Amino acid sequence: MFDVAIIGGGAAGFYAAVHAAEANPKLKIVIFEKGKEVLLKVKVSGGGRCNVTHAEFNPHELAKNYPRGEKELLGPFHTHFSGDTVAFFEEKGIPLKIEEDGRMFPVSNSSQTIIDFFLSEADRLGIKVMRHSAVTNIEPVCSENGIKTWQITSIKSTYQAKKVLIATGSSPKIWGLLKKLGHTIVSPVPSLFTFNIDDERINGIPGISANAKIDVLAKPRNNTKVTVKLKSELATEKPILTSEGPLLVTHWGMSGPAVLKLSAWGANILNECNYQFFIKVNWLPDYHENGVFDLLLEIKEIERKKTILRTKAVDLPRRLWTNLVRASGIPSDMKWADVPKEKLQQLAGQLTDCKFKVDGKSTFKEEFVTAGGVDLKEVNFKTYESKILPGLYFAGEVINVDAITGGFNFQNAWTGGYIAAKAIAEER
Template sequence: MSQASLRVVAIGGGAAGFFGAIACAQSSPHAQVTLLEAGREFLTKVRISGGGRCNVTNACFDPAGLVPNYPRGGKALRGAFSRFQSKDTVAWFAAQGVQLKTEADGRMFPVTDNSETIVDCLIYAAKEAGVKLRTNAPVVSIVRGGRDANITEDPLLTPTYKGGEQEEFEINLKSGEVIKCDRILIATGSNPHGYRWAKDLGHTLEPPVPSLFTFNVKDPRLEDLAGVSAENVRVRLLSADKTKLEQTGPLLITHWGLSGPAILKLSAWSARVLHDAEYQASLQINWLPQYNPENLRSLLQAVRSQLPRRAISTSCPIPVPKRLWQHLAAYVGIGAEDTWAGLSNKVLNQLVQELTQGEYQIKGKGVFKEEFVTCGGVNLKEVDFKTMESKCCPGLYFAGEILDIDGVTGGFNFQSAWTTAWLAGQAMAN
């Protein structure tokens, strides 16, 4: 097919849809590339991501190092990242005049700390590349129709196809308009409509369930501690099947329970386990993973010997927030005026237990700010990860969260969107 005759439609005006459309249009300047968005504005998720700053990617510039940050899809992405990874994302935005900065935890944001910088960049790049942008264009259905590959027509009027069947797609809009095209990129995220179109075009789906969420925990040990954070905590899900699901990192106590990177990572890796358990589970928290129980016990015994007259609640000898220390001490029966001299071995052991193996009951899930990530989607075995083309339907491509790919917090979900969209865009143009 000549480039001049190539008609490409990207469905979904988010990060993956835009990046795929731009990549295609830049690689094939004479192609007709259209991007359809059902809503009134583009890139709504980009606008609210990262608290309005947009966590564009992560400063992990090793493809193999990126893979472990994806509870689902990491293996399939390994080769894809060798072709387009985080450093390529940084370079692409730099070429558009957008500089990114790296924070201490590896997250990368625009130096403006404003997601509108990324939104404006993508819209401008799309227009410059000649992409036709359409909002308020909801798709109702996608129909594919085959043309006899062995019939040769006038090549000046219709492309000549040799061997195999060339698909033409008809996209039916809610307005009644029908758009015909040669290649389609579905980049609709976790939208049910996108899942339905993929299924109608021959794909199987992994059931979508929430990923990357906070835990609802009501417990007297956490009352009145909203806003208190611990820098290094190990959290472990005590699942019935004994599966080892644990994460280490910062933890934040909230009004509704627990959040922070450690919790969000655990929610992603245990997304299906928690879904199947209806978000009712036991969580073990080790507030001091740098200590083992024996070492911690010895430390507290030493404090008891050296500071016998000190009040326990006001003399915290370990690296945990003081308010948390006071709550846990009170929970095991230590009064506000009790001194180290009066601390029995039994209560000391209970305190060690609370600090290293406290159990809390998860009673539901919350949403991580306005950012909602879903695991599940198009089965990855049905997609060629060199091109992101469907193995079931020639001319159909996928990018972003519609695939059964999800990453932990830190810019990894956007990076999988940029990578899959870039590969799809390049492939659709060729």
């Protein structure tokens, strides 16, 4: 008989196990992991460096980074948030550093530092880690003396536990078991993903980055050709989603924080569009089209003898400027003095009103995140215990909480794991 059975050997599961064991050293704790390795997301996060958390130390502002869960996480973040996470790891001898964009990593720059720490702590605290132990069933049972316990069946054997913590992340099989137990599961959809775009204006220039404003306009209509000025209803449609920030051109289309924010906040909307939609990019978010046109007219007078292709008029990567000039129908050898006003108007449109057709998505690196999971109305966020099944707890992405990129999804895991662990240790 275990006091605590944790299903899922990831960040939330290990963080909860360590805190529960430290709060009550007498607890007999087991972690069930379906694979041969534990902490796989920790391993790949941040390009192998582990983006532990984000340097946002105001609970109200921290909660704003969660498209699903913002309201529910506000209370938990007042109990355990990024500052507490930093303090925990530093007290354990793992100092963290803050990068320019606010992401926090171990000073070692290696996710193995975090993995080694959790494994050594589990060994030190007597936490049993069972690998290759996929759980196939969970059910509440009553012992002979009437005390309710839990029966956990894995591919290896059947076990008993007084409390169960589900920390499996986005696991359709576990969601299926929870649904059988009476929980409502919000259908999962991808949350962090990049946009697939095949367009000559960005083809051949992967790695180009620029600060841009992106508007999601609508699902494309059949046979609609994307041009600078669309001759359709799209030209007057209001954006259904908007984001501003670094945009990265990739081999497959577009990524970067601006795109990832859209994919997170618009997870359900974009899923309904079947990932077929239009976006409008303003490569110069501080300007509108008429302002840029006026600027180009001024440059036309000043740089009359120079070719427009080689005279980069705005602060953009040169290869992107070149592609946008060509997309405006301006010949490579044309001088500023010879460029017709209508061509400059088209260039102003390309710079501020540049429309692209998105045709599908790609997973953002190895950091697959979904929107969906256990309905938040069925979780007590003071303890992370199920409101339907006493003795059953949750932590991490198994519930319908997800975040933008930058360490926020891990912070959700640390917070849920900590609060569930404290509640479990105190109830015994």
